[in-house]
Amino acid sequence: MRNTRKRGQADHSAPIRGVSAPGVAADNTDGGYNAGIAVFSYIVGGIIVWSLIGWGLDYLWGMRWIVLAGALLGAVGGFYLSHMHGLTSSRKNADELHAPSAPSQDGKDSAK
Template identity: 65%
Template structure:
């Protein structure tokens, strides 16, 4: 019985790492747009939440906290899976050994 082997490209899970199954040359653009949308989207959404809380509580600093939280969340969503890709590669290798 032949072993199924997976290519290293199949183990990519992060948009920041280009983890798509699109044809060669297109995944870099798509990954960049995904990272950009996570970061900008996080900043916009959490800034609006901060602005609403500023209006509610009559303050002027919560919008800044919201923007920074959105930035941190967008960066986390974009790049955290990339750092876990080594664990995924090890899991795939272990699965291939069992087959």
């Protein structure tokens, strides 16, 4: 097959490297403050958007409880999105934080 791409034209079919979830650095390290702001914005944004949708449905259907269900759905959805983007999990290795929890190789207890 013949390459129909013109000279100097970039290949846009390859995935972009260095792009990750909001609040997470490109080298897959913890974003710290940025990750916290991303989680906060997902949750608060979800509450606002779904509360407005619930408010509109309340107005159309003449009910008063759908706005509360929308707010709850928005909070749960925002937390779910932040969890799926890896913003709520710890990025540190377990060995860096705690001593090994498994018994030692020689079978003796290393506690003093």
